[in-house]
Amino acid sequence: MPSSLAPAGVPDASTGVPAVEIRGLVKRYDGRAVVDGLSLVARQGAVTAVLGPNGAGKTTTVECCEGLRTPDAGTVRVLGLDPVADARDLRPRVGVMLQDGGLPTGVRAGEMLRHVAAMYARPRDVRELGERLGLDAFARTTVRRLSGGQRQRLALAAAVVGRPAVVFLDEPSAGMDPQSRRAVWDLVRELRADGVGVVLTTHLMDEAQDLADQVHVVDHGHVIASGTVRELLADRPGASGTVRVEASPGLDLPALVRALPQAREAALVTLPDAGGGLGTASAAEAAGPWVVAEVEPGVYTLTGPVDPQALAAVTEWLAGQGVLARSLSTGQRTLEDVFLDLTGRHLR
Numbered sequence: 001m002p003s004s005l006a007p008a009g010v011p012d013a014s015t016g017v018p019a020v021e022i023r024g025l026v027k028r029y030d031g032r033a034v035v036d037g038l039s040l041v042a043r044q045g046a047v048t049a050v051l052g053p054n055g056a057g058k059t060t061t062v063e064c065c066e067g068l069r070t071p072d073a074g075t076v077r078v079l080g081l082d083p084v085a086d087a088r089d090l091r092p093r094v095g096v097m098l099q100d101g102g103l104p105t106g107v108r109a110g111e112m113l114r115h116v117a118a119m120y121a122r123p124r125d126v127r128e129l130g131e132r133l134g135l136d137a138f139a140r141t142t143v144r145r146l147s148g149g150q151r152q153r154l155a156l157a158a159a160v161v162g163r164p165a166v167v168f169l170d171e172p173s174a175g176m177d178p179q180s181r182r183a184v185w186d187l188v189r190e191l192r193a194d195g196v197g198v199v200l201t202t203h204l205m206d207e208a209q210d211l212a213d214q215v216h217v218v219d220h221g222h223v224i225a226s227g228t229v230r231e232l233l234a235d236r237p238g239a240s241g242t243v244r245v246e247a248s249p250g251l252d253l254p255a256l257v258r259a260l261p262q263a264r265e266a267a268l269v270t271l272p273d274a275g276g277g278l279g280t281a282s283a284a285e286a287a288g289p290w291v292v293a294e295v296e297p298g299v300y301t302l303t304g305p306v307d308p309q310a311l312a313a314v315t316e317w318l319a320g321q322g323v324l325a326r327s328l329s330t331g332q333r334t335l336e337d338v339f340l341d342l343t344g345r346h347l348r
């Protein structure tokens with residue numbers, strides 16, 4: 001299968017050149033630093049996810065890597081090269097899928113992809129790529145008439161058709177139906193297996209959780225947390241799960257948190273609204289490994305080492321208060337929980 005051929009320009013892995021290396025990147029618009037000392041490394045043969053709230057600076061960072069923006073300070077290297085000064089060398093080795101598609105609108109989808117493929121020395125098989133991303137159904141449709149999801153798929157195909165060594169995917173599966181999303185994810189996994197460095201920005205936490213070898217969370221223009229998904233989930237000691245309770249509003253949180261195992265001996269800490277990353281929680285208390293919050297009136301989350309004893313302590317305490325929970329569920333922390341803990345729950 002043509003896709004099993006090594007991508008063009010993939011440096012010998014033994015050289016250890018990262019796909020992307022960013023050190024202290026600063027980018028200002030009208031004097032305001034929207035990227036403010038950002039550093040990260042993305043490896044070849046790995047998927048690196050860059051997560052962050054709206055306006056955090058992800059796209060600007062990726063655009064600096066693509067040579068579309070010039071940094072105000074710091075260094076950006078893609079395959080060891082400068083994206084602006086070495087643009088000619090990098091162009092055939094880097095695939096870019098922009099957030100807005102960036103496609104010419106007047107041409108038919110199939111023609112566009114064949115045209116892009118013809119610009120590369122050793123392109124992928126256009127038919128095979130079209131088939132696997134389901135482009136055939138709209139190959140004769142002009143780009144301007146494509147739906148959002150179809151345009152995304154075409155943009156992805158155009159980004160990878162030249163067998164790049166590094167691919168930047170800005171929200172690749174945004175607006176796609178579940179079938180297309182799966183096809184995209186399979187393609188990303190295959191790129192990684194072929195040794196390609198994939199840098200992905202996404203708001204889909206399940207996408208990052210499923211695909212990413214390394215995650216960087218960006219806020220206010222710099223990286224606030226990095227690691228594998230597993231490392232990020234384990235980062236808060238003891239924060240292994242949550243209990244969610246729906247009951248009457250205004251329960252006595254200090255008393256509830258004290259009723260939990262390992263919290264009784266610990267000092268109680270009242271968390272300010274935005275503190276602890278709880279954002280708009282109307283009230284929150286912490287003791288020992290536990291954080292208990294009333295996240296909306298009558299809805300409580302208890303985050304900590306959830307085990308049978310902890311669950312029994314919750315129901316026993318509710319019974320002691322004469323409170324019947326409308327619902328009670330347990331869950332493992334997800335990447336979304338970690339993301340909200342790190343960046344808060346307020347809208348950007």
Ligand SMILES: Nc1ncnc2c1ncn2[C@@H]1O[C@H](COP(=O)(O)OP(=O)(O)OP(=O)(O)O)[C@@H](O)[C@H]1O
Binds near residue numbers: 057059060061
């Ligand atoms: N060309 C520009 N001129 C002025 N300000 C800009 C420009 N491009 C982006 N910005 C601002 O820079 C900030 C960061 O934008 P950026 O697109 O990098 O964020 P993002 O993390 O990708 O956000 P999103 O998740 O919404 O795509 C935003 O406040 C945005 O308004």
